[in-house]
Amino acid sequence: MTLDELISEIENLTSNDSVQDILLCLKEWKDNHKTVLELDNSIEKFRDFSWPQKSDHALLKVLQLLYNFQSENIANIGGMTMNERLYLFSLLDKFDSGNKNKKEMIYIKLLGSKGN
Numbered sequence: 001m002t003l004d005e006l007i008s009e010i011e012n013l014t015s016n017d018s019v020q021d022i023l024l025c026l027k028e029w030k031d032n033h034k035t036v037l038e039l040d041n042s043i044e045k046f047r048d049f050s051w052p053q054k055s056d057h058a059l060l061k062v063l064q065l066l067y068n069f070q071s072e073n074i075a076n077i078g079g080m081t082m083n084e085r086l087y088l089f090s091l092l093d094k095f096d097s098g099n100k101n102k103k104e105m106i107y108i109k110l111l112g113s114k115g116n
Helices: 003-013 017-029 038-050 057-074 082-088 092-095 098-108
Strands: none
Touching: 003 017, 003 057, 003 098, 017 038, 017 057, 057 082, 082 092
């Protein structure tokens, strides 16, 4: 699941106020200077401080989606090529249309090094 797909899934599940905070964080991440590790920390904090009731199926689903994104994408980033990272974190278009400085920022964001 890509970051954009994750965002879309969460938006379709609930409009819960607490979920809006993590949704905003996910959306803004693509344009800020935070790395994937900082994104991981933000997701982890949200998951740690969310205490859903058993009847809150939407929030439970959001937490599961976030966990899956962390374990499938973030935890495995070290074994990915830069193209895989760009795709899974929905940054391919920004990278392709970016100037040298923008591309360097995206490399740093995705924990890459030149030549990946």
